[in-house]
Amino acid sequence: MGLVERTSSRCAGRAKAFKSPGAWHAAGFLAEADLSANAIERARRAAPAYIDLTSSNPTHQGLIFPVEMLRAAAEPYWFARRYEPDARGLLAAREAISRYYSGRTPALLVPPDQIVITASTSEAYGLLFTLLADPGDNFLAPNVAYPLFEHLAAAHHVTLRSYQLDESCGWQIDEATLLRAADARTRGVLIVSPHNPTGMIVQQPIAALERLGLPVICDEVFAEFTYRAPHTPPLAALHPALPVFTLNGISKMFALPDLKLGWIAMNVPAASAFGARLEILNDIYLGANSLTQAMLPALFEHGLAFTAAMRQRIRASLDAALAVLKGCPALQVRPPDGGYYLFPRVMCQDDEEALVLKLLERGVLVHPGFFYGCEDGTHIMISCLSAPEVLVRGLELIVETLTT
Ligand SMILES: Cc1ncc(COP(=O)(O)O)c(C=O)c1O
Structure with missing residues (x-):
């Protein structure tokens, strides 16, 4: 479980208000925080199978630096x-x-x-x-x-x-x-x-x-x-x-x-x-x-030649992703200046957590905007580091879910 999956609620504040420390166990790093897995992480663990569009780990996505x-x-x-x-x-x-x-x-x-x-x-x-x-x-x-x-x-x-x-x-x-x-x-x-x-x-x-x-x-x-x-x-x-x-x-x-x-x-x-x-x-x-x-x-x-090849793959994945998502009126997608993520706004959906849980039920995992502190409107985070065929299949599921 990574940092993102421990983000437990919409109100996960920046500056934590620590209660006055009365005992040694109430002091120190995250002493007062809820460390349990959030609802999305719990659902992910229970899900039989899904396409993961959240990965930032290149070694899990076939991007292996030449041995x-x-x-x-x-x-x-x-x-x-x-x-x-x-x-x-x-x-x-x-x-x-x-x-x-x-x-x-x-x-x-x-x-x-x-x-x-x-x-x-x-x-x-x-x-x-x-x-x-x-x-x-x-x-x-x-x-x-x-x-x-x-x-x-x-x-x-x-x-x-x-x-x-x-x-x-x-x-x-x-x-x-x-x-x-x-x-x-x-x-x-x-x-x-x-x-x-x-x-x-x-x-x-x-x-x-x-x-x-x-x-x-x-x-x-x-x-x-x-x-x-x-x-x-x-x-x-x-x-x-x-x-x-x-x-x-x-x-x-x-x-x-x-x-x-x-x-x-x-x-x-x-x-x-x-x-x-x-x-x-x-x-x-x-x-x-x-x-x-x-x-x-x-x-x-x-190694910069490998970096260039990775950049080309990510660009092709972003091209493919934007082409799939263009057909979905429920999404406002902005082509990014850089990086490997898309962070579209989802129209007419108020509850990010419910939306992400519904998408997971349909077989695709994305992150809600609130994992990233975004509190204005509904957003989902899609990683285009994902292997290209997997990415497109996952995005098609998102489009299907949002248009039905
Ligand atoms: C914006 C940003 N900075 C830094 C890091 C962490 O980098 P490092 O692996 O060098 O600690 C991440 C990890 O995803 C990141 O997204």
């Missing part, structure tokens, strides 16, 4: 194995990441000493929450998002204040709400571009970010998977004067979630204000394993 390439990338490590940790991560790995950013559009200059290697993007968020905030401080986060932030925030004793994504403008950031959400204890802004699950890519500088002047944490784990947008501009290139921490890793880019490697790329304002302290923080854990770091230069050198 020979992994073997070859790992081979040299075994013959020169010495544990010589570097608080920022192996230099050769940071150099490879630096080269990757110089090839992005627009190019981003991030020298290796402005990069810190972590065990995952999730760990990177945790480090940055600790680095930037004291307990009780807050970060601004999109009102609709993959439900990772609220757990990370709880784990680091910070809270999240929501800004809105405007569905009527392609889920762009509503700048007025961003400005309004900040208070005296706000320590940074979280941005996900391409955004999960709406597919929005930030393509222009955001004036409100400049007005706030706060550090920005930009999660670009889906950057390579563009669809409507020609590319994902690194947010740090759009806002060179703000401290920007760019997060990414190999779990999405190379479909290697099991090899556990992420990174934080700092622009000059971020590195000069926070780089030294971040290095010490990363040195506490040294979470990224040495083998995967040693493999990283070869993964970048040979």
Whole structure:
């Protein structure tokens, strides 16, 4: 059971109101939370068979990074194995990441000493929450998002204040709400571009970010998977004067979630204000394993062709999905700028949970919008990472169910 399946109700709040701790067992991470499976997860477990259109796990969807390439990338490590940790991560790995950013559009200059290697993007968020905030401080986060932030925030004793994504403008950031959400204890802004699950890519500088002047944490784990947008501009290139921490890793880019490697790329304002302290923080854990770091230069050198093939498959799947869903008047579907998800609005259906349970009964599993904090209207999340034939069959079931 993942984080999404533990989202237990429509009211799953961002900032949990903890009761006053009277006893040791009522304190600490999620101490007062309901950890039981939600109704959809219970129904899923009881369902005899269904088509799963919720998967974000490439290794379950036939997207397997070439084994020979992994073997070859790992081979040299075994013959020169010495544990010589570097608080920022192996230099050769940071150099490879630096080269990757110089090839992005627009190019981003991030020298290796402005990069810190972590065990995952999730760990990177945790480090940055600790680095930037004291307990009780807050970060601004999109009102609709993959439900990772609220757990990370709880784990680091910070809270999240929501800004809105405007569905009527392609889920762009509503700048007025961003400005309004900040208070005296706000320590940074979280941005996900391409955004999960709406597919929005930030393509222009955001004036409100400049007005706030706060550090920005930009999660670009889906950057390579563009669809409507020609590319994902690194947010740090759009806002060179703000401290920007760019997060990414190999779990999405190379479909290697099991090899556990992420990174934080700092622009000059971020590195000069926070780089030294971040290095010490990363040195506490040294979470990224040495083998995967040693493999990283070869993964970048040979693996981007696999990434391109994966991008082509996802684009073809999105094309096919949009063609099927076009025939369904009950759905308002927006072709995403990027990412691998569709997040259509379902018309004339008030109860998301009942809708998802009905779809499961008909043999297809999707997620309701409220798993992602979306409270305005009825939405479903469909992952187009799913194998293409399975995806189309599942979507046909959705269309059938919504039109009968
Ligand atoms: C937007 C986003 N960021 C980060 C992650 C986690 O990435 P990692 O595997 O590097 O921790 C996910 C996982 O699905 C995600 O959707």
